[in-house]
Amino acid sequence: MSGMDGRAKADLVLGTAGHIDHGKSSLVRALTGVDPDRLAEEKARGITIELGFARLELPDGTALGVVDVPGHERFVRRMIAGATGVDLALLCVAADDGVMPQTEEHLAVLDLLGVRTGVVALTKIDLADAEWVAFASDEVRARLAGTPFADAEIVPVSSRTKEGLGELKAALARAAARTARSKAGSLLRLPVDRAFSVKGAGTVVTGTLWSGTAAAGDEVEVLPSGARARIRGVQVHGEAVERAEAGHRVALNLNALSVDEARPGCFLASPGSLRATDRFDAEVRYLGAPGAARPLESGARVRVAHGTRETGGRVLLMGGRGALAPKESAFAQIRLDEPLPVSWRDRFVLRSASSARVVGGGAVLRAHPRRSTALDPATEALLAALRDEDEAAAARAAFALEALPTTAEELAAAAGVGEDAARRELAALAEEGGAVALPSRDGRPRYAAPRALQRHRAALENALLRFHAEEPDQAGIAKDALRRRCLPRATPECFDALLADAVARGAAEADEGRVSHPRAGAGARKRDEEAAEALHAALAAAGAAPPAASELAAGCGFEPAVARRALGALERQGRVVRVSADLCFDAAALGALEAAARERLAAGPATAAELKEAMGTSRKYAIPLLEHFDGKGLTRREGDLRVLNVR
Numbered sequence: 001m002s003g004m005d006g007r008a009k010a011d012l013v014l015g016t017a018g019h020i021d022h023g024k025s026s027l028v029r030a031l032t033g034v035d036p037d038r039l040a041e042e043k044a045r046g047i048t049i050e051l052g053f054a055r056l057e058l059p060d061g062t063a064l065g066v067v068d069v070p071g072h073e074r075f076v077r078r079m080i081a082g083a084t085g086v087d088l089a090l091l092c093v094a095a096d097d098g099v100m101p102q103t104e105e106h107l108a109v110l111d112l113l114g115v116r117t118g119v120v121a122l123t124k125i126d127l128a129d130a131e132w133v134a135f136a137s138d139e140v141r142a143r144l145a146g147t148p149f150a151d152a153e154i155v156p157v158s159s160r161t162k163e164g165l166g167e168l169k170a171a172l173a174r175a176a177a178r179t180a181r182s183k184a185g186s187l188l189r190l191p192v193d194r195a196f197s198v199k200g201a202g203t204v205v206t207g208t209l210w211s212g213t214a215a216a217g218d219e220v221e222v223l224p225s226g227a228r229a230r231i232r233g234v235q236v237h238g239e240a241v242e243r244a245e246a247g248h249r250v251a252l253n254l255n256a257l258s259v260d261e262a263r264p265g266c267f268l269a270s271p272g273s274l275r276a277t278d279r280f281d282a283e284v285r286y287l288g289a290p291g292a293a294r295p296l297e298s299g300a301r302v303r304v305a306h307g308t309r310e311t312g313g314r315v316l317l318m319g320g321r322g323a324l325a326p327k328e329s330a331f332a333q334i335r336l337d338e339p340l341p342v343s344w345r346d347r348f349v350l351r352s353a354s355s356a357r358v359v360g361g362g363a364v365l366r367a368h369p370r371r372s373t374a375l376d377p378a379t380e381a382l383l384a385a386l387r388d389e390d391e392a393a394a395a396r397a398a399f400a401l402e403a404l405p406t407t408a409e410e411l412a413a414a415a416g417v418g419e420d421a422a423r424r425e426l427a428a429l430a431e432e433g434g435a436v437a438l439p440s441r442d443g444r445p446r447y448a449a450p451r452a453l454q455r456h457r458a459a460l461e462n463a464l465l466r467f468h469a470e471e472p473d474q475a476g477i478a479k480d481a482l483r484r485r486c487l488p489r490a491t492p493e494c495f496d497a498l499l500a501d502a503v504a505r506g507a508a509e510a511d512e513g514r515v516s517h518p519r520a521g522a523g524a525r526k527r528d529e530e531a532a533e534a535l536h537a538a539l540a541a542a543g544a545a546p547p548a549a550s551e552l553a554a555g556c557g558f559e560p561a562v563a564r565r566a567l568g569a570l571e572r573q574g575r576v577v578r579v580s581a582d583l584c585f586d587a588a589a590l591g592a593l594e595a596a597a598r599e600r601l602a603a604g605p606a607t608a609a610e611l612k613e614a615m616g617t618s619r620k621y622a623i624p625l626l627e628h629f630d631g632k633g634l635t636r637r638e639g640d641l642r643v644l645n646v647r
Contacts, residue, residue: 015086017106023123065249089118112361188212191307224276265309276339281366288326295323319375344416395425405446468520476514531566601644
């Protein structure tokens with residue numbers, strides 16, 4: 001439905017579920033007037049193979065996007081794909097057949113995917129007498145006990161005679177009224193369930209918009225490939241709209257992509273907002289292996305279904321746990337054969353690697369964890385907070401795990417929570433004294449726990465003292481070399497913040513990229529100062545004809561490294577000017593040479609030879625001097641002549 005501003009009215013997504021031949025597709029057709037069986041093979045075989053879609057307008061004005069899923073056991077994977085993004089369920093149970101194996105499996109899938117509300121349609125009542133219908137209703141009620149659908153309305157209905165259709169629509173309206181949309185967030189996320197080419201338009205993909213909005217002109221990224229495209233057009237149930245919102249069943253026309261590049265199983269997302277991962281931490285619920293009560297052993301091979309994609313993987317239980325009994329839950333790390341673009345709170349389903357039956361599932365907690373199954377108290381606290389969807393507690397628990405100072409952006413990525421929550425909790429911790437804010441050059445403060453900051457400061461200070469003991473002739477160590485010595489895991493930005501803290505607290509001194517300890521290296525610093533004075537005196541005495549820097553060091557009796565540091569210090573002080581790689585002038589002497597050149601050029605253009613004579617120097621010095629003057633913009637070369645730049 002399209003609003004006045006061209007935005008599509010917000011929908012909920014209704015997913016059908018139930019055993020093969022229990023009347024799901026017929027019921028959708030009777031409710032909506034749309035035949036969800038769109039393939040010739042489906043028509044011929046009388047079963048739903050692919051996903052079918054329709055739109056249902058309820059009497060109260062609520063709009064439901066209907067996903068009709070396959071009921072046959074061979075198509076459970078497609079059923080899981082169809083249930084992705086479903087907000088409420090329509091469970092179909094044939095009155096003449098009762099609860100069957102796929103009924104049970106579909107119920108498990110809905111539960112594992114977090115669908116908590118629904119309605120039961122007791123179908124085909126025209127094929128059973130009243131007593132049998134009542135018996136079937138009681139059977140369904142008993143089966144739903146202890147599940148999220150225990151209180152679901154059970155509505156007897158016949159697609160053929162239309163009996164009960166009005167009551168079913170009213171029950172769906174009541175269920176929709178107490179249903180919250182399954183996904184939220186401002187960034188676009190859409191698992192692709194169909195992809196096809198339209199002549200004259202190009203590639204079209206369909207799916208349920210999990211979060212964010214989709215509008216013509218928006219750029220999207222296809223995961224896991226990383227390919228990018230722009231949306232040419234948006235439709236909601238066949239009607240063009242300017243913008244679709246979370247909860248809509250949408251069709252997006254994409255440019256610059258082939259059907260193979262955006263095939264079912266791919267994921268569309270706002271560019272740069274998601275990264276596919278080959279592992280994630282989760283809380284896993286084990287239902288039990290089909291027909292057996294054997295446990296799920298750590299390391300077991302499974303099939304992992306997320307969104308509209310399925311890949312192989314392993315379930316590694318955390319904390320040294322060896323196995324999980326049926327109906328038990330535990331923290332686990334899921335290792336994947338192929339990367340998936342998962343996020344915190346995403347639901348997934350596990351199927352057995354052998355029989356492909358649903359055996360469990362759960363919720364994603366950390367999308368990008370370390371490759372580890374250790375479960376120390378801090379990690380367990382973080383996973384528990386993520387399980388309970390407590391962003392504040394998760395941010396604090398993640399901060400307790402951080403070994404190095406962290407920004408709000410880095411903490412949000414580590415915890416898997418929003419940046420705003422991470423920023424709030426870091427500020428609160430700093431106010432409480434549980435964190436110290438370290439200023440940074442990029443304007444994003446880094447936070448460290450007080451004890452951790454003390455350890456880092458001590459490590460930096462000890463590394464400096466060891467350096468001075470090993471290199472008594474050196475005045476200081478290069479900053480990056482120091483980082484590699486004491487905190488190799490720290491980024492340069494992180495180390496800069498720690499070094500600034502150490503300098504502020506008198507634990508280090510930093511000068512032009514070199515770091516020293518205030519209580520060490522004094523002899524070396526004194527020697528460097530003495531070398532600087534000696535070298536400056538020699539250059540001042542040489543005037544317009546200084547020796548090469550290498551000769552200057554040897555002539556004054558200094559090692560090359562000492563001379564380089566001393567000349568660098570003189571340059572920073574402005575007492576010496578380097579005109580080439582191996583040639584330095586006393587600043588006063590260079591000033592006199594520059595004045596002489598300027599005076600000659602004031603009278604008109606001059607050759608290099610004429611300028612050499614004017615400066616009273618030799619060709620050895622004249623050419624580097626003139627190139628230096630060109631470089632600083634004093635002069636400009638025109639052929640064989642130089643002219644004075646007018647300022």
